[in-house]
Amino acid sequence: MKKVIIFIAFCCSYSFGHAQELTDPTLFDFWVGKWDLTWDDGDGITGKGTNNIVRILDGKVIQENFHALEGKLSGFKGTSITVFKARFKTWKQSWADNKGGHLEFTGDLDGDKRIFKTQPREVNGKTIFQRMVFHDIKEDSLTWDWESTPDGGETWKLLWRISYKRAD
DSSP states (O other), rough: HHHHHHHHHOOOOOOOOEEEEHHHTTTGGGGGGEEEEEEEETTTTTEEEEEEEETTTTTTTEEEEEEESTTTTOOEEEEEEEEEEGGGTTTEEEEEEEEEEEEEEEEEEEEEEEEEEOEEETTEEEEEEEEEEEESOOOSSEOOOOOEETTSSOOEEEEEEEEEOOOO
């Protein structure tokens, strides 16, 4: 009986801890700052860019300003607005770019990974999600992955990886 009570207490504390972390309005503060970016464009080409992440609107909103400077994506620019919606206890992000792209995301956690994922959509009978995953987060670096799943989230395919290094 004692083991059952300990197990239930552990499960409740994990669930509470996960919910508490996800509803933390500082969950994405690690991202704020000026960053130098690199990624593999394929064929031996290294893409380079910058990302300037700032808090705006009395510190309640995180604004991203991405700019690809070198490589196949040179000239690509994008911006996002990320906000913690306290009333709904969730994170939301909206992305737009200079190619006419627009995406909406909802925040999530998976261990130490911070995630924003799209709503599912049906394409040729398959449930497609896309997501960005922030991981290996350190004070001066992090890794950002863009992934897609054709099977509702059972498996994920890496489409683009960006290495972030804090700019001087």
